[in-house]
Amino acid sequence: xxxxxxLRVVGKFLIPLIIIxxxxxxxxxxxGPGGGFQAGVIVAAGVILYALLFGLKACxxxxxxxxxxxxxxVGVLFYVGTGLVTWMLGGKFLDFDVLHPATDxxxxxxxGIIFVExxxxxxxATVMVAIFYAFGSRQPQIMDDEKDF
Amino acid sequence: MSTFLTGWLSAEAPxxxxxxxxxxxxxxxxxxxxxxxxxxxxITTLICAVLAFxxxxxxxxxxxxxxxxxxxxxxxxxxYRIDGLNAPVVLLISAIGVICTLxxxxxxxxxxxxxxxxPFYAAFLVAFAGLLGMVVTGDAFNVFVFLEVSSxxxxxxxxxxxxxxxxxxxxAYNYLILGSIGATFFVxxxxxxYMETGTLNMMDMADQLAVTADGxxxxxxxxxxxxxxxxxxxxxxxLHLWLPGAYAYAPxxxxxxxxxTATKAxxxxxxRFVFTVFDPSLAFIGxxxxxxxxxxGVVGMFVASFQAIFQTDARRVLAxxxxxxxxxILLGVGMGTTLGVSAGYVHLINHGIIKGALFLAxxxxxxxxxxxxxxxxxxxxxxxxxxxxxxxxxxxALIGIxxxxxxxxxxxxxxxxxxxxxxxxxxxxxxxxxxxxIYMGRMLEAAWLQPAPLVNGKxxxxxxxxxxxxxxxxxxAIASLVFGIMPAWPLELASGAAQVMLGGGL
Numbered sequence: 001x002x003x004x005x006x007l008r009v010v011g012k013f014l015i016p017l018i019i020i021x022x023x024x025x026x027x028x029x030x031x032g033p034g035g036g037f038q039a040g041v042i043v044a045a046g047v048i049l050y051a052l053l054f055g056l057k058a059c060x061x062x063x064x065x066x067x068x069x070x071x072x073x074v075g076v077l078f079y080v081g082t083g084l085v086t087w088m089l090g091g092k093f094l095d096f097d098v099l100h101p102a103t104d105x106x107x108x109x110x111x112g113i114i115f116v117e118x119x120x121x122x123x124x125a126t127v128m129v130a131i132f133y134a135f136g137s138r139q140p141q142i143m144d145d146e147k148d149f
Numbered sequence: 150m151s152t153f154l155t156g157w158l159s160a161e162a163p164x165x166x167x168x169x170x171x172x173x174x175x176x177x178x179x180x181x182x183x184x185x186x187x188x189x190x191x192i193t194t195l196i197c198a199v200l201a202f203x204x205x206x207x208x209x210x211x212x213x214x215x216x217x218x219x220x221x222x223x224x225x226x227x228x229y230r231i232d233g234l235n236a237p238v239v240l241l242i243s244a245i246g247v248i249c250t251l252x253x254x255x256x257x258x259x260x261x262x263x264x265x266x267x268p269f270y271a272a273f274l275v276a277f278a279g280l281l282g283m284v285v286t287g288d289a290f291n292v293f294v295f296l297e298v299s300s301x302x303x304x305x306x307x308x309x310x311x312x313x314x315x316x317x318x319x320x321a322y323n324y325l326i327l328g329s330i331g332a333t334f335f336v337x338x339x340x341x342x343y344m345e346t347g348t349l350n351m352m353d354m355a356d357q358l359a360v361t362a363d364g365x366x367x368x369x370x371x372x373x374x375x376x377x378x379x380x381x382x383x384x385x386x387x388l389h390l391w392l393p394g395a396y397a398y399a400p401x402x403x404x405x406x407x408x409x410t411a412t413k414a415x416x417x418x419x420x421r422f423v424f425t426v427f428d429p430s431l432a433f434i435g436x437x438x439x440x441x442x443x444x445x446g447v448v449g450m451f452v453a454s455f456q457a458i459f460q461t462d463a464r465r466v467l468a469x470x471x472x473x474x475x476x477x478i479l480l481g482v483g484m485g486t487t488l489g490v491s492a493g494y495v496h497l498i499n500h501g502i503i504k505g506a507l508f509l510a511x512x513x514x515x516x517x518x519x520x521x522x523x524x525x526x527x528x529x530x531x532x533x534x535x536x537x538x539x540x541x542x543x544x545x546a547l548i549g550i551x552x553x554x555x556x557x558x559x560x561x562x563x564x565x566x567x568x569x570x571x572x573x574x575x576x577x578x579x580x581x582x583x584x585x586x587i588y589m590g591r592m593l594e595a596a597w598l599q600p601a602p603l604v605n606g607k608x609x610x611x612x613x614x615x616x617x618x619x620x621x622x623x624x625x626a627i628a629s630l631v632f633g634i635m636p637a638w639p640l641e642l643a644s645g646a647a648q649v650m651l652g653g654g655l
Contacts, residue, residue, distance in 0.1 A: 072178070092218070
């Protein structure tokens, strides 16, 4: 049980940093390489690392599968929500210029894309974890003709 | 502009019709109760059908609808572009979507495990949105995205047939492999086109190709990849191997939906690329039309019709028949004349309606009596007279009896072939129609002329299909009659589409 003590202690230090790094990649996506997809994968990597070090059961207690399903949906709704907001503000679908009145600088585009990418982050992170859960919790199938062995 | 919706709704309809089902799919995925998910799905598809009808009216009066997504004007941003070529397909997809949702209320009870039903409706809405998206978009890469959106959800839907028949998993896997190859070929083709033209907007691509590429190597390569990729998706004859399995083992509502819409959307894309992105008057396009599409279409008509005759599973009969019918459409398109292309197009619409009705009826037979094989059809005419009547109308339409929609499109096809001097094609259409008489006739003969089987010495009780199934079935059956007796509207839509494709010239 305690054979991975070093890995576990280091992991406990690293996992919060991995998630913060994920958020950094997300918010930096505006100015350089990065964005919601990469950030989502990094955040999911933090969760998966936790599962590898402490077991799938502990991980499912920390991040329940029911949250995962809701997270996927929330991500999509965030993305589409930006479009709905631009519709309500009288613009075209996903026309972020209407989000902020500044005309000298496309601030509306900044705001819009951060929210869109936030949706991407949610969905990508949760889908990655969902795929991991699906593979991780698969029981080996017992065939009828193998029962006797 | 003739429209019956308010200004905002009709102006935003091209994008709303895609966004609405996508959002609602997200809601359906987390619904705890499957009936709520079903109600959401039904309302969504109904709204989409109303929007689609409005779009068709708008296109008929305004010609082209163009929507700049996010306010980025084409060709720089993504453009949703609806004209005479894709508006009827949008209407077909959304109308079939409503009918299949209505039908799914009862069929999913029998086919899908309770906790998978809400995700089933979510996947259905995603597939629905993907198909609509790939039809309305005017951006080549956006087409690929929606192609994948619809395909991946379709693989899931086919695999959900596994609770009834485990072979669905195998079929879904086959479909996944071949569908992914198709999508990959398509995106490679789009990549080459981007390399050649530097744009992803289809209209802009067409302009650039007209200037720079007089049949340049890169453009030819792109064309080859796109035709093969879409050929896989639309089940062009030698690339159709995924289709019979997927149609035979998917949940019944999904089989009807796929048969009526999925291959039709891919066919639309083929028409879009061959005729409007590329210039059909170029030598290599003309050769492809004549020697590839038309020839493979005719070979497919014969081979698939023969295969249909020797199937025992009723859904496989209709699946092979679908491959044969796609052959008719490709034959019409392969002629490259206005008459031929509009004949192919009207058959695209009519076949969607007819095949939808046939698969819905087969699903109802299975729902009531568990019938899958043609040999079990005995006496169905007496046991389920109304369902069987609708099936019979659609079967006659598939064969091409005068007074049905199938006759109208086959007659158009014959006229076009004769006009083109392709007498061999006239013969091929007539002979394969006789083959259709054989494979559909087998079912009709068993259903109407054979006595119902006896169970414990007593005749089986008559049980009609439940009303949600019956409504959709009869709407499609009546549509295939109405479009046969009064073909003016579909023919007008088809000639509008041919005008978009060939510019009224040729």
